[in-house]
Amino acid sequence: MSVEQVPLSEQAYSLGPAQYGTPVRPAGEPLPITAWIHTRKGHQLVDGVALAWTEKAVRVRYVDGHGREGFAWVWANAVTRRLPSVGA
Structure with a gap:
């Protein structure tokens, strides 16, 4: 099953390498989060x-x-880790 991608015109603004810096540490496993993103239409709180x-x-x-998938680099203070659901 393929997930539709967020169209370019609606994607979140992403920080560039000079802004997010180094070293980049990959997650061993993706961590559930909520994040504030900024798009042409304004700010949105999203799950990811x-x-x-x-x-x-x-x-x-x-x-x-x-229900479309997107990717972005965002400031760390715009992200909150979500706790696993009870029974998950």
Whole structure:
């Protein structure tokens, strides 16, 4: 089953390498998170997973309000780790 990607015109703004810095630490397993992203339409709180991080930022895979998948580097303070659901 293929997941539809967020169209370029609606993707979250992503930090560049000069902003997120190094070293980039990949997650051993994706960590459940919620994150604030910024798009052309404004800010949105989305569910997703953290794929990697630096001291300043987190690489997230998120699902938008239409169920489409997107990726972005966002500032670390825009991300909150979600606790696993009870019974999961």
